[in-house]
Amino acid sequence: MDFRLTADQKGVRDSIRELADKVLRPRAAAFEAAGEVPADVRRHLAEMGLFGMLVPERFGGSALDPLSYCLAIEELARACAATSITVSVSNSVVAAPIAAHGSDEQKQSLLPSMARGELLGAFCLTEAHAGSDAAALRTRATRTAEGYRLQGSKAWATNAGWAGLFIIFATLDPALGSRGITAFLVRSGNPGQPAGPPERKMGLRASSTAPVYLDDCEIPSSDRLGEEGRGMAIALETLDAARIGVAAQCVGIAQAAFEEATAYARGRRAFGHPIAEFGAVKAQIADMATDIDAARLLTHHAASLRATGAEFGCQASMAKLWASEAANRVAARAVQIHGAAGYSADSPVERLYRDARVTTIYEGTSEIQRLVIARRLLGSRVHSTPISPGPLA
């Protein structure tokens, strides 16, 4: 077992870190105040190839290995968590499934512009009544002479405000349950897809999140992604892999909170000493560092498994579970170490504390992750037949 990164992996990490420190970190608070990652910044990231990280090279992407991708996402999140989710959603839950399941025509027409960052993606599985229980989704797809008509509404779609391409999961027949669910590609500007109002959120306020409405949204049959009835399988496979990226995002948020906390503890004096000299603070710093290291190792392990083609779903869930909860613990401790200064909305740790909160909720709640892990460990033993991994598994 060798925990060292390759020279190429270090190259990716260092170049993204340099970019993130210069372009994102100093402006993260301003992005949040403006409620968006500004277009010029998205363009800059696009020029750097960040929206093509998971696009195959023949379509103009850089096809990063899973560990390099984690390193890139961690560095982005360390500087600006909202930017990291903007980038990771377009890569891991839109470009990646198109590369894996798209037709040649879909890949050729979509992936090059996704790699250039001209076409951002949004992934629309969740509905107001179907979160963890994704198979309960109600958006309907009806076959037409030309293709399909979609009707329904999706909730909490990241990148909804600036995406040019939406993957919509809809059911051809609710009676079929998860086997009726099919994935469709919808372009922005489709008259059947009016824009929804942005969500007002606790954290990640610079990322775009909104409902996506489908009102007699007509699409040609060539815009179906994968076979009819394969939608849920595509969604599950996509989310399994994407979880590793969310774990990396959590590590980045935790790392940023840790760095803020240690810098503050060194500089802040009380009772004639820097507070870093007090045992109570030292113990917190040690616990935070240990928590982050455990999260990072779980994340890198899941990524390494995926790179070798091994089964990685259980480890991806473990990484996402631990890293998201660690990010919350570490951010809370960072606020505590800052005292009143950390309670101020002008403090970076206040933002990190809010940004961390969603990570135990989105892309599979902690509860769902535990269910996935337990089912994968116990499944075949507690039941005579294996239990399906569950909707958001």
Next chain:
Amino acid sequence: MKIIVFIKQVPDTATKIVLAPDGKSLDETNVNFVINPYDEFALEEALQIKDRDPLTQVTVISLGVERAQNALRSALAMGADGAVLLKDEALLGSDAGATARVLVAALKDVSFDLLLFGKQGVGLDQGQVDIRVAEALGLPHAGVVVKLEIDGGRAVAEREIEGAHEIMNFALPAVVTAQKGLNEPRYASLKGIMAAKKKPIEIRDCAALGLRADQVGESGSLTRIKKLSLPPARKEGHKIEGDPASQAKELIRLLREEAKAL
């Protein structure tokens, strides 16, 4: 056109310098090596010329040890087309004169229109190699350049001189050295990093360069490093305590008796 950019791998300027036990070199543990910042300006200038004229070929050359491959790889990731590492045990200890001799040897049978250097390599900061190469090849030399325009077979360079800027107009091929302000070096894009993995780095030793061991390294050098020493540590500051009146009194006493400034 064909541009050759010479780059040197140097310790990151933020490095805390620790001397090696031999007293003549750096302890490289915990040292982060980077492309010499002035060489990055030179490389960026070459890449901007290539941006305007895609037929331009940019080759980076470095004299260094194995780890210098990382600097060359970074240059390839930024967009250079090819890279050459001049690496040989015998080259260790080459001074500016011997280094220039090696670079000139590397240019034999190579066609080029422009040789770009950083104005100096941070570390030794002698700023000699580029001038020696220009002299050996009989080429025009424009140093400390903050603006460069290439038009056909000629170039116009704006260079910093004391209290003014000098405009030089000269024919190519020529040697130009880059000063801060010439441009803003780009980041390597992820695509560039991935593409760089596939670009070969050519490695040439003394035999391949047609150089004898006594022409290079310490034996081929007129100067050699006998000893390195760190600047003396600064003395710790003295904090004057008390109320303003007694602080002022104490300050006057110290200025008079210790600093002897009054």
